[in-house]
Amino acid sequence: MKDLLEIRWHGRGGQGAKTAAQLLAESALDTGKFIQAFPEYGPERAGAPIRAYTRVSDREINIHSPVTNPDIVVVVDPTLLETVDVADGLDESGILIVNTTETVDSVRRKTKYKKGKVATCDATKISLETLGIPMPNTPMLGALLKIKAVVPIEALEKEVQKKFLKKIGEEKTQLNIKAIKRAFKETKTG
Amino acid sequence: MMTKKLIALTGDQAAAEAMRQIEPDVVAAYPITPQTEIVMNFSQFAADGRVKTEMIPVESEHSAMSACVGSAASGARTMTATSANGLALMWEIVYITASLRLPIVMPVVNRALSGPINIHCDHSDTMGARDSGWIQIYCENAQEVYENIIVAVKIAEHKKILLPVMVCQDGFITSHAVEGISIFPDDKVKKFIGEYTPEHSLLDVENPVTYGPLDLQDFYFEHKRQEAEAMKSALKTIPAVLAEFNKTFDKSHDLVEEYKLSDAEVAIVVLSSTAGTAKGVVDELRKKGVKAGLLKPKFFRPFPKARITKALSNLKAVAVLDRSDSFSGEGGPLFSEIKAALYESEKRPPVIDYIFGLGGRDIFPEDIKKVYKDLQEIKKTKKIKSPVNYLGIRE
């Protein structure tokens, strides 16, 4: 892993992209990394496209500007492929991970991202089947860890446990962890 | 690897955490984006009984600062927090707080002061308050926010200072970004700040005191002279307080932070989070053999002139990055003061101003690289084409 790992999250307000960015960072913090996670606030409406960022490093992070050349881009909502240039700044060594029912080839066509790695995961389906609500953010964390072991999946589980238990209770917390694990298994690359 | 356990907090949460450990007697505050999470989190601490603080929810910032003045005059350790338009609404009382010499500490989350209305970061709110008599500390990251709020209490209440302190952090950039923060033990913080023993208290009925009587031509001037002296002498007292803080918590706070300046030829002067981004650029340029450096004033009030002059006078070219405009036609407030400081110096490097980041416009390493490139050119030609520039603007 290079010194600084930069991840950009694309989602819509209310889908938990900001929470996902934070969860990943906080899991990494627990494994001894330096971290940064921040959302890019616009009008803050449910449904509006939003960006969030995660930085993970072995060294102190001084930079305080948005990520322009991400190592990884995670797209939490498939409809964003039509409206947002999600592959912007992603070079050939990059990774694009999308919540979609479509194939890797189809994603490549839509995003015009040809050279780097592309992975897909039907996180909405996983979320609906596991949690009963469309919250694709946690499964997308599972998808991300499958493609890039930013942290061990156990570290993420621990963090989800810590963060969610008080807020949504034991049962739903466990279902989120289940969704993460299922997404980890079902993520496809090409 | 790290030796200390870090916890994930936003800048706002870090501020609330510092306030929890300080446990002021009174907090009167009104929520405003992007300060909201400070008040929200601290209210939670109060509601959960984790602090014994009297939390006063008020109907406006004017009322918040008014309640704080009453509280502080009664001898209570008092805090509040605000942003932008909230600071503007408490303006009248902001001046009164300083002139009554009430040691209130106020985290301010920097946000563009309307209009057009905008909730994102620039320094137009607190820069407007630079002449209000408050001490101002600007923070690079959430860790500094946390530490500066703690040390601010000690500075404000110092018998030789007795001035209120604003602890400023960049709205959203710092306030809403999660970073790993190292938190001191509660008892160590409480021991460091100590018990607050006010010189005068409205509640001390054995020794009655009047706060805020009419002060006319015969004495007002003398009282303002005292205020000026308090701010000036704070420059001598603050380093001692910082030294005590550094010794207690194993830190290295100073009036200014010099980054790779000792042998630098060109340097940027910038406050707050952008200093962090600029450090990365300095590192990159250094690898290419460019003698680049950075000066980050931590205190803007009092203005550490001697330190700044000393740090800059040997450079070949200096750029000031201002996150607000003064609309004087002569650049931003930091630029004016840096230039004024250098006027008395025997060696005066050329100084150029870049106004940037208004209303939360992002500043990227590429922007900062451009500034260093301009500085290299100025170093060569010894000429500044345009003294005031706008960085990251669409022409």
Added chain:
Amino acid sequence: MKRKRSERSERSPKGAQPKAGRTEGKGWKEIPIAGIIDKGGTAREYKTGSWRTFKPVVDKSKCINCLQCWIYCPDSSIVVKDGKMEGFDYDYCKGCGICASVCPVKCIKMEKEAT
């Protein structure tokens, strides 16, 4: 806690009008900070009675001791003893004439201070 207090209010030198100019009173290093008056009852030192041009005089033979004058006096300058109106505290009476105005039996007259 006993604190050192200034001997008297610095800001009311005996109620006399300060001289025009800048020399009256102590310097900025010697006065309490922030315009604080750091002791109580300093208004007592300010003898506002000297501001008077008319002074109230009571005809006790007509007075019914209703104490309306005492209620209305803005300067607490009606002297009352055992529930009876005794006269005026001329140290602080500014001669505003409110007492004469409110007196229901018109036993207070305003007389010119100096001829």
